[in-house]
Amino acid sequence: MKWLNQFLNYILFFTGTACIGIFGYVYFKKTNLVPQAKPVATQLQLTPDELVNKYLKETQTDVQRQQQSSVRTIKNQIVGIAKNEEKEISPETIPIELQIAKDNSFATDKTLAETFDQRSYDSQMLKIQSEQAKKQYAKEYIENAKKDGYQITLTDDLQIKSVKPLRRPTNQQNDNDTFESEPSN
Numbered sequence: 001m002k003w004l005n006q007f008l009n010y011i012l013f014f015t016g017t018a019c020i021g022i023f024g025y026v027y028f029k030k031t032n033l034v035p036q037a038k039p040v041a042t043q044l045q046l047t048p049d050e051l052v053n054k055y056l057k058e059t060q061t062d063v064q065r066q067q068q069s070s071v072r073t074i075k076n077q078i079v080g081i082a083k084n085e086e087k088e089i090s091p092e093t094i095p096i097e098l099q100i101a102k103d104n105s106f107a108t109d110k111t112l113a114e115t116f117d118q119r120s121y122d123s124q125m126l127k128i129q130s131e132q133a134k135k136q137y138a139k140e141y142i143e144n145a146k147k148d149g150y151q152i153t154l155t156d157d158l159q160i161k162s163v164k165p166l167r168r169p170t171n172q173q174n175d176n177d178t179f180e181s182e183p184s185n
Helices: 002-031 040-044 048-086 112-147
Strands: 150-154 160-165
Touching (some): 112 150
Antiparallel strands (some): 150 160
């Protein structure tokens, strides 16, 4: 028995020493690693995240360049408009479509204010018609839901607020819903 005890102690001691040595080697190997230069082939192979970040940065710089160029263009146009306002425009340079008609065939009897009033009236009428159509649709929707056995409550902006099932009286039975509790043989 004594020799078995010594044998097991030796096994435990050597196993523990080997484990400590392996873990120590792995730990010091990872902490003492000097960053080495990657081979050219591995530098070109980027991870998906690095690739996405690369393209995001490129896109962002492109967008910034485009913004700057558009701002420059707008500033140049504003300066150009200011310069053009100072010059007189000769009638020969104006296209025929933009010239005022002399025979009054293209002239309208409405003033600018009347045209604006007409357009605002038309837009208000379209808005009223669309609201009425929405209310009519909501009314039909509620009626169909009641037919199917549900009570629907809507908010003022026609959003569904609540849906409750309606109770059906037990004395009314549909032909499809009849069940016999004790079927006859």
